[in-house]
Amino acid sequence: MARKKNTNAPAAYEVGRGKPPRSSQFKPGQSGNPGGRKKGSLNLKTVMTAVLESEIELTENGRKRKVPLLEAIILRQAQEALRGQPRAAESLLNRYERYAGHEVEHSDELPDDDVALLERALGRSRRRHASNPALAPDNPGVADREDPDHD
Numbered sequence: 730m731a732r733k734k735n736t737n738a739p740a741a742y743e744v745g746r747g748k749p750p751r752s753s754q755f756k757p758g759q760s761g762n763p764g765g766r767k768k769g770s771l772n773l774k775t776v777m778t779a780v781l782e783s784e785i786e787l788t789e790n791g792r793k794r795k796v797p798l799l800e801a802i803i804l805r806q807a808q809e810a811l812r813g814q815p816r817a818a819e820s821l822l823n824r825y826e827r828y829a830g831h832e833v834e835h836s837d838e839l840p841d842d843d844v845a846l847l848e849r850a851l852g853r854s855r856r857r858h859a860s861n862p863a864l865a866p867d868n869p870g871v872a873d874r875e876d877p878d879h880d
Contacts, residue, residue: 744750755761781799810818
């Protein structure tokens with residue numbers, strides 16, 4: 730059975746992938762997803778922000794005060810760490826490093842054990858290059874052809 734061509738469509742419009750026939754296109758003002766997201770619905774980020782910024786009442790040293798829930802959670806974690814909970818202490822300190830802008834100071838100098846280990850490894854490498862000139866870095870031989878970074 731042969732299909733009939735739509736005779737009332739303009740000749741310039743070609744039907745194909747991403748170009749449905751005009752008769753089946755959405756009319757102006759008609760939604761392709763009429764039962765879609767309701768107006769005013771909140772996403773997870775908005776809900777989490779609202780909950781964590783909501784205030785609760787705490788009692789510290791006999792005084793009541795209102796603090797954001799996020800602050801109360803961090804205070805509770807600090808209390809657990811002080812009570813001897815190692816996971817709470819580790820988690821709290823990791824967060825502090827990450828979010829407070831303080832990084833662990835790293836020494837530029839290596840420990841003596843590491844320096845000795847590097848010297849031994851470099852010494853072996855130098856001896857191997859001395860015994861086989863093709864492996865020497867300044868010799869454009871076998872070593873260059875095996876180097877994947879070399880063009």
